[in-house]
Amino acid sequence: MSAVKKLRKNHFLQVGNVSRLLIIFLLLWSSDALAHCDRENGPVAMAAKEALKTGNMDKILIWVGEEQEQELREKYQQSLEVYKNGGNSAELAQRYFMETAVRLHRAAEGMPFDGLKPASPNPPDIEAAEKALETGDFEPVKELLCSALEKESLNWFEKTRAAAGNKEENIAAGREWVDNYVKYIVYIHKLYQTIQAGPPHGVDSH
Known part of the structure; x- marks a missing residue:
């Protein structure tokens, strides 16, 4: 060469x-x-828990857009009915609604959802x-x-x-x-x- x-x-x-x-x-x-908001102790999941606890979903509604609002309302009512039964039913309903809220929040951001992550400390x-x-x-x-x-x-x-x-x-x-x-x-x-x-x-x- x-x-x-x-x-x-x-x-x-x-x-x-x-x-x-x-x-x-x-x-x-x-x-x-x-993905700051996809953890169990993230602001979206915490707002979802608070919505079930208080029976008021206003604080969780702000985390989604208009396109996701109807589905969130429907899933909230379904989850709330089960949550009121207490015990294991309440835990399952809470977990389900937290996952749903985070998924819809990610959709509102235009980002993919790959599951609710375990609670962890915030990075610095x-x-x-x-x-x-x-x-x-x-x-x-x-x-x-x-x-x-x-x-x-x-x-x-x-x-x-x-x-x-x-x-x-x-x-x-x-x-x-x-x-x-x-x-x-x-x-x-x-x-x-x-x-x-x-x-x-x-x-x-x-």
Whole structure:
């Protein structure tokens, strides 16, 4: 194989690596990594429990859109009748209505539902965000976001800069640089796009 053909082959291999890395990274970014409202101790499930306990479904209705309201009302009446029997019947009715409410809430968001998750603590970002709403103090949220942003951005920046010094030595070193370069650029780009775009979904949003 001639030197020119080898160069072309190596070039296409590197371009292919860049393309694959971009696709993988973008898929990871676009996945719904966190479904805050699909847990047993999430706000939707808790509102569903409260609706059965009090006999008032107003607090759970706000978590769905108009398209899901009729089904939620029907399932609420069915669940409430069973819930009033107490004991195991009440537990089963509560579980069923919690799952139904979360499923319809996810539909209102335009997101898939893959079951009600067990209760678990909030991750630090959601904990800080919710506490800020309670206290009216946004400063802890700002500090958390700025710290995480600086740490991760700087990490990929330094890795890319370090790999750049050796990228001309051989193909392996060049590919290591490409890997870090793509991750760094896509990370910064997607962060900026996310900031500009705002929240990706909401209840009954269009």
